[in-house]
Amino acid sequence: MSNSRTNYSAIPDDLEGDLQKQVPIYRKKLNIIVGASIIGITGAIIVASTIFLGKTVEPEPKKNVIMMISDGFGPASETFARQYYTWLGERDVKTMLPLDEIHVGHSRTQSSSSLVTDSAAGATAFSCAQKSYNGAIGVDPQENPCGTVLESAKIHKDMLTGLVVTSRITHATPAAFSAHVRWRDSENEIAEQQIGHNPLGRTVDLMFGGGVCEFLSNATEGSCRADSRDIFAEAEDQFGWQVIHGQGSRQKFDSIEQDVELPLMALFANDHMDYELDRKPAEQPALHEMVSKALSILKTKSKKQDTGFFLMIEGSRIDMAAHTNDPAAHVHDILEYQQTVALVKKFVEENPNTVVISTSDHETGGFTAGRQLGDQYPEYLWYPEVISRVRNSSESLAEAWSASLLSETATDNFLTQDLIKSGLGIKDVTGEELQRVKDWKPTANCTTIDLSYIFADMVSRRALIGWTTHGHTAVDVNLYAKGDGTEALRGSHENTEIGDFIVDYLGLDINDITEKLAKDL
Numbered sequence: 001m002s003n004s005r006t007n008y009s010a011i012p013d014d015l016e017g018d019l020q021k022q023v024p025i026y027r028k029k030l031n032i033i034v035g036a037s038i039i040g041i042t043g044a045i046i047v048a049s050t051i052f053l054g055k056t057v058e059p060e061p062k063k064n065v066i067m068m069i070s071d072g073f074g075p076a077s078e079t080f081a082r083q084y085y086t087w088l089g090e091r092d093v094k095t096m097l098p099l100d101e102i103h104v105g106h107s108r109t110q111s112s113s114s115l116v117t118d119s120a121a122g123a124t125a126f127s128c129a130q131k132s133y134n135g136a137i138g139v140d141p142q143e144n145p146c147g148t149v150l151e152s153a154k155i156h157k158d159m160l161t162g163l164v165v166t167s168r169i170t171h172a173t174p175a176a177f178s179a180h181v182r183w184r185d186s187e188n189e190i191a192e193q194q195i196g197h198n199p200l201g202r203t204v205d206l207m208f209g210g211g212v213c214e215f216l217s218n219a220t221e222g223s224c225r226a227d228s229r230d231i232f233a234e235a236e237d238q239f240g241w242q243v244i245h246g247q248g249s250r251q252k253f254d255s256i257e258q259d260v261e262l263p264l265m266a267l268f269a270n271d272h273m274d275y276e277l278d279r280k281p282a283e284q285p286a287l288h289e290m291v292s293k294a295l296s297i298l299k300t301k302s303k304k305q306d307t308g309f310f311l312m313i314e315g316s317r318i319d320m321a322a323h324t325n326d327p328a329a330h331v332h333d334i335l336e337y338q339q340t341v342a343l344v345k346k347f348v349e350e351n352p353n354t355v356v357i358s359t360s361d362h363e364t365g366g367f368t369a370g371r372q373l374g375d376q377y378p379e380y381l382w383y384p385e386v387i388s389r390v391r392n393s394s395e396s397l398a399e400a401w402s403a404s405l406l407s408e409t410a411t412d413n414f415l416t417q418d419l420i421k422s423g424l425g426i427k428d429v430t431g432e433e434l435q436r437v438k439d440w441k442p443t444a445n446c447t448t449i450d451l452s453y454i455f456a457d458m459v460s461r462r463a464l465i466g467w468t469t470h471g472h473t474a475v476d477v478n479l480y481a482k483g484d485g486t487e488a489l490r491g492s493h494e495n496t497e498i499g500d501f502i503v504d505y506l507g508l509d510i511n512d513i514t515e516k517l518a519k520d521l
């Protein structure tokens with residue numbers, strides 16, 4: 001095998017390096033310079049308020065919580081990404097990824113209905129701090145709405161709230177913080193609730209991600225709504241949202257200023273955003289770019305109104321690549337998530353009273369780095385270079401092959417040269433593998449998922465990467481945290497205790513929200 005490390009698709013060179021510049025470090029200096037005069041003024045204010053109120057009032061510090069969720073990312077995937085990154089850059093064997101440096105424990109993930117959770121129950125455990133059944137979006141096992149930490153942060157603390165994801169914004173994880181439906185597939189209704197058609201009114205201030213189709217009237221091309229409601233228009237007219245989507249949304253995103261009017265929604269794809277491996281930077285921002293923008297907006301705006309903020313960030317498609325058993329798409333989305341973590345850690349260091357928690361809702365794929373093929377006792381290794389030659393997700397290659405079949409432009413050359421050789425970086429495709437692809441026929445509903453499995457398998461076998469399922473597993477997932485008070489997250493925790501931690505840290509009352517939701521039903 002060739003050992004070329006230059007021939008790989010774009011990966012951040014240094015996960016921390018680029019990020020040093022992004023957050024100003026004026027705070028410390030400023031404190032020293034004006035410290036003395038502030039002591040004087042503060043003294044006067046305290047005396048004044050003491051006289052006025054008859055007691056000394058310590059102002060509550062304004063706290064911020066950044067909840068990061070790496071969907072479908074188990075411990076073996078962390079090892080895989082670290083070894084890949086280290087190999088790729090010929091880095092020191094002791095190299096750690098940004099998450100490794102803030103590892104505190106693990107989260108146990110089973111739901112109320114199964115030993116193996118889905119994303120809906122997984123996210124509801126974080127948002128409502130209680131176990132529910134697979135498919136539940138912000139509802140308890142009896143299907144009653146449960147108050148979420150995001151809602152309480154808004155209603156009780158007047159905090160600013162944001163959701164930044166790479167899936168449809170109506171997908172299970174962001175939905176479980178901002179909506180209440182019995183079943184996760186009710187995404188049309190989730191979109192309505194997210195803009196403010198909700199017993200609580202609007203509780204979200206900022207949404208970045210994909211999922212335009214859920215907001216478009218069924219009369220509009222690309223819609224996935226069952227009705228003719230234009231949810232973007234309702235968002236603007238009834239709830240004051242500023243909406244960015246469609247042509248030029250990347251450029252509009254770039255020009256958003258940090259003191260932009262909220263609420264603000266920017267959606268960059270009709271369906272999910274692209275895998276990082278496939279992403280065209282001129283069309284869609286990367287997760288870390290969306291997060292960097294969201295943090296600067298939330299910081300500026302919350303400071304102005306003298307409150308804190310709650311931001312939920314999801315690396316949504318780490319999971320989807322694992323469902324497809326596509327190791328290259330998986331690792332690129334993981335490394336993009338790690339770059340985002342580096343940026344958020346920096347933010348936490350420079351902004352007191354801010355914590356970041358990062359964990360997964362569950363593992364996906366039963367992933368292993370190391371695999372036995374055939375009867376011979378296996379060697380102890382896996383091949384990162386195989387992964388480094390992949391240029392496209394198996395999903396995008398499957399769509400390309402399916403489209404060429406449907407338009408009757410499919411040729412052997414297109415398959416072996418464009419898709420397998422340059423797309424997957426595979427030069428030794430076997431006749432049997434080609435036959436598997438050729439045996440695949442597009443169906444009426446155009447599902448290309450089975451075809452993606454075939455492409456992904458060619459890579460996994462050559463790299464000695466193993467998978468045991470196209471679904472989820474029950475394995476405990478790593479828990480990472482940084483910031484004052486996060487010592488409480490050390491050790492082994494039920495996923496619901498992460499919700500409990502946020503409630504305690506921010507002084508929230510999710511039970512009161514549950515009552516409000518019940519009253520208004």
Ligand SMILES: *[C@@H]1O[C@H](CO)[C@@H](O)[C@H](O)[C@H]1NC(C)=O
Pocket residue numbers: 218219226227228229
């Ligand atoms: C669009 O939605 C309306 C209801 O809002 C329905 O009457 C109509 O049949 C739908 N059209 C299509 C093409 O689904």
Ligand SMILES: *[C@@H]1O[C@H](CO)[C@@H](O)[C@H](O)[C@H]1NC(C)=O
Pocket residue numbers: 391392396397400423
């Ligand atoms: C694969 O990736 C390359 C490089 O980014 C791109 O030019 C090509 O269009 C992609 N192919 C498919 C089928 O998406």
Ligand SMILES: *[C@@H]1O[C@H](CO)[C@@H](O)[C@H](O)[C@H]1NC(C)=O
Pocket residue numbers: 443444445446447
């Ligand atoms: C797609 O269509 C085939 C047959 O037409 C059907 O068996 C299959 O269940 C459909 N898949 C989905 C995801 O709708």
Ligand SMILES: [Zn+2]
Pocket residue numbers: 071072118119120122319361362
């Ligand atoms: Zn999930």
